[in-house]
Structure formats: structure tokens, C-alpha cells
Amino acid sequence: MKDFLDLEQETWELYDEAKNALAPIFSKVDETVEYNTAKVMHAFWKNHVSESCFSSTTGYGYNDLGRDVIERVYASVFKTEDALVRSQFISGSHALAKTLFGILRPGDLLLSISGTPYDTLHEVIGIVDNPSSLKSFGVLYNEISLKDNDFDYEAIETYLKENSVKLIEIQRSRGYSLRETINLEKCKKVIDLIKKVSPSTIVMIDNCYCELVSTHEPSEVGADIVVGSLIKNLGGGLAPNGGYVVGKSEYIRLVSEALNLPGEGKDVGPTLGMNKAILQGLYFAPSVVGSALKTSILASFLLQKLGYTVNPLPDEERSDIVETITFHNANDLCSYCEGIQSGSPVDSFVTPVPVDMPGYQDQVIMAAGAFTQGSSIEISCDGPIREPYVAYQQGGLTYDSGKLAVLKAVNEIIKKRKEVV
Numbered sequence: 001m002k003d004f005l006d007l008e009q010e011t012w013e014l015y016d017e018a019k020n021a022l023a024p025i026f027s028k029v030d031e032t033v034e035y036n037t038a039k040v041m042h043a044f045w046k047n048h049v050s051e052s053c054f055s056s057t058t059g060y061g062y063n064d065l066g067r068d069v070i071e072r073v074y075a076s077v078f079k080t081e082d083a084l085v086r087s088q089f090i091s092g093s094h095a096l097a098k099t100l101f102g103i104l105r106p107g108d109l110l111l112s113i114s115g116t117p118y119d120t121l122h123e124v125i126g127i128v129d130n131p132s133s134l135k136s137f138g139v140l141y142n143e144i145s146l147k148d149n150d151f152d153y154e155a156i157e158t159y160l161k162e163n164s165v166k167l168i169e170i171q172r173s174r175g176y177s178l179r180e181t182i183n184l185e186k187c188k189k190v191i192d193l194i195k196k197v198s199p200s201t202i203v204m205i206d207n208c209y210c211e212l213v214s215t216h217e218p219s220e221v222g223a224d225i226v227v228g229s230l231i232k233n234l235g236g237g238l239a240p241n242g243g244y245v246v247g248k249s250e251y252i253r254l255v256s257e258a259l260n261l262p263g264e265g266k267d268v269g270p271t272l273g274m275n276k277a278i279l280q281g282l283y284f285a286p287s288v289v290g291s292a293l294k295t296s297i298l299a300s301f302l303l304q305k306l307g308y309t310v311n312p313l314p315d316e317e318r319s320d321i322v323e324t325i326t327f328h329n330a331n332d333l334c335s336y337c338e339g340i341q342s343g344s345p346v347d348s349f350v351t352p353v354p355v356d357m358p359g360y361q362d363q364v365i366m367a368a369g370a371f372t373q374g375s376s377i378e379i380s381c382d383g384p385i386r387e388p389y390v391a392y393q394q395g396g397l398t399y400d401s402g403k404l405a406v407l408k409a410v411n412e413i414i415k416k417r418k419e420v421v
């Protein structure tokens with residue numbers, strides 16, 4: 001690598017240390033990749049993925065064989081009755097919004113039990129005013145915060161006994177906060193409680209960044225509906241856009257009618273040449289998620305060595321691909337993002353700067369040298385410009401390329417320190 005990378009001696013030494021320390025942790029990642037690859041391949045075999053699935057439809061998109069097979073494959077992977085996997089979903093946020101609009105009716109109560117949801121949902125729900133929000137249609141909203149990085153089981157039980165809740169949202173990944181990701185054990189425990197106290201309440205999971213990180217998915221522990229993005233884990237870096245919703249048939253039908261139109265639902269939606277990328281992306285996804293995990297683990301190790309607070313720690317259990325690094329000042333956050341950008345495959349020569357982003361309340365800096373705009377299964381690093389100046393790093397389509405970006409970013413920090421001295 002020294003032929004191509006000009007790094008400080010200290011950076012190389014830290015990397016050598018990392019290589020030895022991380023080998024046993026990486027081998028655990030490999031076991032998960034092995035399991036999930038078999039799971040995805042089994043879904044391909046069972047649902048007869050064939051070359052004819054790669055052809056596509058235009059216009060209304062009636063009788064799209066590939067689209068139907070893709071949705072059966074997703075339903076097999078998640079062990080659900082049905083699935084909706086569409087490029088008509090712009091991204092995960094859009095899939096989440098359509099799911100909520102599809103299922104909720106005026107007067108219904110939506111409850112988040114993992115605190116305030118992801119930034120892009122604030123205007124969807126009406127936490128931030130918007131004339132097109134769920135609130136503007138008369139959908140009520142409330143939230144219960146997490147307690148010590150776990151659900152507040154008592155508060156949830158009491159609330160469910162006193163209110164008729166139509167839908168509970170659980171966001172597993174942390175979004176732009178510092179809490180821990182919610183693992184499947186906790187999901188199971190809280191879903192068991194919800195189903196005991198209020199069996200008719202629908203449980204919806206925002207599964208963004210968590211897919212294929214563990215060997216099981218939330219639909220296997222009782223979630224009624226699970227939602228995510230194709231420009232994250234399951235797209236494997238190849239899906240050019242899109243989102244997925246998997247779960248019980250009655251809810252998938254409602255969501256498809258909200259996305260498309262009542263009466264036509266799942267039967268329409270041209271695939272415009274994307275079926276192959278979506279299938280091949282899923283085929284790569286277990287291995288890509290493994291690479292993203294290793295890239296995050298490397299960052300965790302190196303930045304912890306440099307004295308920063310990182311989460312998760314290198315050897316901690318992971319439930320998503322995100323690593324947070326708390327820098328405590330805007331300069332270091334920006335330097336780190338600059339380093340990541342400079343080691344990215346696309347736009348490596350560009351310097352990222354903080355800007356206003358639609359759907360976000362603070363300025364955000366984003367290192368995003370990706371093949372697909374906004375794709376964060378590709379090596380990327382971003383953070384809102386607010387205390388305590390946290391970088392959210394995720395992705396890496398291959399570990400060997402993600403590693404280069406991390407080494408260059410760490411090197412930026414080491415160089416800055418020397419200048420100060």
C-alpha cells in the first residue's frame with residue numbers, strides 16, 4: 001500500500017497493530033457473512049431466479065416477472081408473507097413515509113418507543129410542521145424515550161393500557177444520536193410485551209442499516225412490518241435507488257396502494273431495467289455488509305487508540321453498520337470527513353463542507369464519494385454540525401477499499417495533531 005499511500009509513520013504503526021488485534025473479531029463477521037449468504041442463496045434457489053427476471057417492463061408495469069420474483073425472494077429472506085421492493089420508493093425515508101400513510105387513518109395514534117424518530121420523518125409525522133404531514137390529516141403522535149439504552153418497558157405497558165395505539169414504530173439504528181442500536185433480543189422482548197398487552201397494535205420496524213448484520217431479522221421475532229432502504233445494506237451497492245417493505249400481506253397491500261393507487265397496488269410499477277441490479281445487489285449484500293462491518297471495526301479500533309470515544313467498541317456486538325466517533329469540535333469532525341472523502345472512489349479530489357440539507361434541521365457535513373448519490377452502504381461519513389460533533393461513519397463495499405478511506409481519515413487527524421504541537 002505504501003506505493004500508493006503517503007501516510008505518517010504513526011498511522012502505519014497503528015494499522016499494523018490493528019491487523020493483529022482485529023483478526024479474531026473479523027472471523028466472527030465472516031461467520032455471519034457465511035450464514036447470510038446461504039440464507040440469500042436459498043431464497044434465490046427456492047424462488048427460481050432466472051435470466052428472464054432481468055428483462056423489465058415500462059408504462060404500467062403489468063406482469064413483471066422479475067419484480068414478482070424479487071418480492072418473493074425478499075419475503076423468503078425476511079420470512080414474511082409478502083414484500084414490496086420498488087424503485088418507485090425514492091429511498092428508505094420514502095418507504096417509511098408510505099408505510100405510515102398507507103396504514104394510518106385520521107384519529108389513529110402512532111407511537112414511537114425508541115425516542116424521536118429519524119430526522120427525515122419529522123415533517124412526515126408532523127413533529128416539525130408541514131401541511132402534508134400525517135398530523136395535518138389528523139393522525140395523532142406520541143413518543144416514549146429509551147431508558148439506559150433499552151426500551152422503557154414499564155412506560156410502554158402503562159401507555160398501551162391507557163391508550164388505543166394503532167401502530168408502534170421502532171427505529172433500530174441510532175440516526176443522528178448517540179444511543180446504542182437496538183438488537184434483536186430487545187426487539188423480541190418489547191414485541192412480546194406489546195402483543196400481550198395490546199394484540200391489535202401493529203409493530204413497524206425501521207430496519208435501516210441493520211439488515212444482514214445479524215443472522216436474523218425483526219420479522220422473525222414478531223414484527224408485523226419491516227422497512228428499509230435499497231441504497232443501504234440490501235442494495236449491495238448495486239441497486240441504483242429504492243426501498244423495501246416486508247411483512248403481513250394485509251399491510252403490504254395497504255402500503256402498495258398508498259405508493260401506487262387504490263385498486264392497482266402491487267400489480268403496477270414498471271421496473272425500467274432495474275431488476276438485475278436489485279437481484280445482484282442482494283446477492284452481494286451479505287458480503288458487502290461484512291466489508292462495511294470490518295471497515296467500521298477498523299475505524300473503531302484506530303480512533304479509540306487515538307483517544308476518542310467510539311461506539312461500538314471494536315469488539316462489541318454490532319446490530320448495524322454505523323460507527324460513531326465523538327470529536328467534540330467541528331474542525332476534527334470536518335478533517336475526518338475530508339480524509340474519508342479523499343479515500344473514496346468517486347470525487348476523491350473534492351473537499352466536503354457543511355450545508356443545509358432537505359429534511360434535516362442542522363447543517364450537515366457529508367463525505368460521500370459514492371457511485372450512487374446518497375448511498376451509505378458505500379464508504380461514507382457524515383455528521384450534523386452541533387455539539388458534541390459526532391461523525392457517523394458507515395459502509396465500504398469492499399473492506400480493502402473502505403480501509404484506505406479510514407487510513408487516510410485517521411492520518412488527517414494525526415497530521416493535525418502534529419501541526420498543533
Ligand SMILES: *Cc1c(COP(=O)(O)O)cnc(C)c1O
Pocket residue numbers: 091092093094118120171172173174175206208209229230231232
Ligand atoms: C438512513 C436512514 C433512514 C432513511 O433512509 P434513506 O434511504 O436515506 O432515505 C431512515 N432511518 C434510519 C434509522 C436511517 O439510518
